[in-house]
Amino acid sequence: MTKRPHAGLGRVLDDLGTTLLDLVHGRPDRTRALGGVAIHDPLDDGVPPPNALVLGVGVGTAAEIADLLRALGGHTAVGLVVRAPVPVTDEVVAAVEESGVALLGLTRGASWAQLAAILRAMLAEGDFGGVVDGDLFTSANAVAALLDAPVTIEDHGWRVLAFSGGQDEADESRVETILGRQVPEKYSRVLAERGVFRDLYRTDQPVYIEPVTATSLPRVAIAVRAGDEVLGSIWAAVKGPLSADRTTALIDASRLVALHLLRLRAGADVERRLRTDLVGTALEGGPGARDALDRLGLTGRPVVVLALSTTDPDTPTPALTTERQRLGDALAMHLSALHPRSATASLGDVTYALFPVPDDHRALTVATDFLDRVGTRTHAVIAVSPVAADTTDLSLARATADRALRVLRGGGTRRTARLADVHVEALLLELRDLAAAQGDRPTGPIAKLLAYDNQHAATLVETLSAWLDAFGDVIAASAAVHVHPNTFRYRLRRLAAVGDLDLTDPEARFAAMLQLRVLSRAERRKDE
The missing domain is CATH 3.40.1390.20 (HprK N-terminal domain-like)
Known part of the structure; x- marks a missing residue:
């Protein structure tokens, strides 16, 4: 060729x-x-x-x-x-x-x-010539010519990396796969139930697959391997089983595709490390930040920092690490489609993006749109920083995004936020940190109520918290803790006496509310 x-x-x-x-x-x-x-x-x-x-x-x-x-x-x-x-x-x-x-x-x-x-x-892709050294699209077309069938090359996650011409000669499922660049779940589920993926990974020979639907064509697939590691697979939409010559050709082609996938992975790893170093240097805001921004093509542009993470436990697991990497890659693609100068990198368990837009409201809209596309299956959140006009503002922008991200990761219904949207919650979290670092414990009326509840298995602290949250509305507060209003009024009088707390004094109410907010649930349970 x-x-x-x-x-x-x-x-x-x-x-x-x-x-x-x-x-x-x-x-x-x-x-x-x-x-x-x-x-x-x-x-x-x-x-x-x-x-x-x-x-x-x-x-x-x-x-x-x-x-x-x-x-x-x-x-x-x-x-x-x-x-x-x-x-x-x-x-x-x-x-x-x-x-x-x-x-x-x-x-x-x-x-x-x-x-x-x-x-x-x-x-x-490099252009090294011929079937052996061409890129993945060249390889897909070459395999398609050998098999006389449209071909896709897919990675281990069933995402389409390249495809041959002639896909219009295949069927509806192939068209959906190409347009979505991913094998649709309804088809992959059927293949999994038939044991196709299991058979594919167990052999180095092509696997013949009967049509998934009445209108689809059969498939021939072969795993692409590097030693014992499966890198991906080649799928051909065929009219029937392959001849012996075409079977041999497909096996040989899978070895050549393996070289491409290894080269792509090596190149992607190098590029990912370089991009991570540049983004990390820019976010630190030190002497190397300006040079990093120059190399990223972001010098002189207003930049918003996006911080993406999951709300799953921090304990790393292979599945969680893979999911975070997948989300980071998806965010990078989403932002690059909107602005080619966007730069994304994963630092620890957070993916940071430098998004060149002139206002944080637009960035918030983009972040919300991305998470809507991702769906609710993945528990992901994104914090948005203010606009950083130059390199000196970038480290502050990152710190601001981190403060908002901590609130989002703590739970709740929000999936995106700027610090201005969750400022009070962030301040309370930081006040808890300060109190814990200094070894502060509850004092005054709250300490007395906690001790009483612990000794008598009472609920005076819960009663006070509900009353304060309801701004003194006994009906609403009693409903929140599921007791009769008269019972709730009795508990209010009781807690005022036990804690020596004047509920008519606004300063006393604020002090009590602040201590209750600063106390974490774990600390409150320990005291109780």
Whole structure:
């Protein structure tokens, strides 16, 4: 097989055409390599790199498309992608011809984040030539040619890393897999129930799989291994069992794909470590922060710090570590689709993101949207810092995000917050820390009530807390602790006498409320 060109627009259309992208109008230069992938932001005056493929997120009208095409022509862009269906008016056609920028349409159902990730993966891949040394998309097309069947290459988590052309010749389940870049749960569940994954991992031979539905094609799959480790798998939508020659070809291809996956993983590990070092240095705000921001491309931009974590126990487990890494990767992809200069890194059990936006309200909206997409199965929370105008503000922005994150991780219904949204809760947590560090114990009326409750198995502290929370409303407070209002009034009189507490004195009420708030549940139980 001859060597395919480095990732140019023609190459992109060969790999992604009919599945994700369609050429609407223009004559792509197949000899010119792409210089990068840029996301158009109407609020940002940034210039895309030379020979860029520009993703026109939110650009929909014919006038907007024509204006953007003419602007991109002056920056030597090779193509503009907008969401299908694309309005092809005389104005748009003229703008394509005038600018020399090809116009492409993104298939409905495919996400911008997915397209950006695939394009950047294609650009990141080295071009070493031939079937053996080509990238994953080259390998997928080569295997598809050998098997005469559309092929996907998937990682260990059933996420699609690359796919061949001709996916429109497969079936509905394959289309859903490509568009979602993940095997749909309804299909993976059936495969798991049939024991397909178990059989796949137990052998180094291809596994033939009967159709999942009445309208789907059979599959042939083979695990991609590096020694005893399973790196991923190759899946082909076939019309029947493979011949002996094609079986041998698929086995050989799996070994070549293993080399690619190992190289990708090694490159990703190096890039992840470098990105982590740069983000960590920037967040520290020391002498190296400005250089780190320069290398991240964030110098001179307002930046908001996002802090992502889970509310699960801090005790690390393999499953929790994997889940946190998955969330961090998902956040990185989500933010990069919105702004290509976003930088994300995991530091300890928190994933920090430097998100270049001019206000924290927009960042909060983005964080909320991300967690809505993730769903409630994962107990994740995101804290949002104020805007950091320069490097000296970044360490303070991180500290502010950390304070809000601590409140969110403590439980409750909030999943996103700025410090301003949870300031009182943060102050109380910090006051508890100070009291614990100094060995402070309850004093005055609260100490007397705790001692009385402990000695007599009473509930005077609970009664006082409910009354204070209800602002003195006996009916509401008694309902909260499930007793009759008359019983509650008796307990109020009793606690006032036992604790020598004047409930009509606002200073006494505030002092009691503050001590009750500062006491953790664990401390209160210990005293009781």
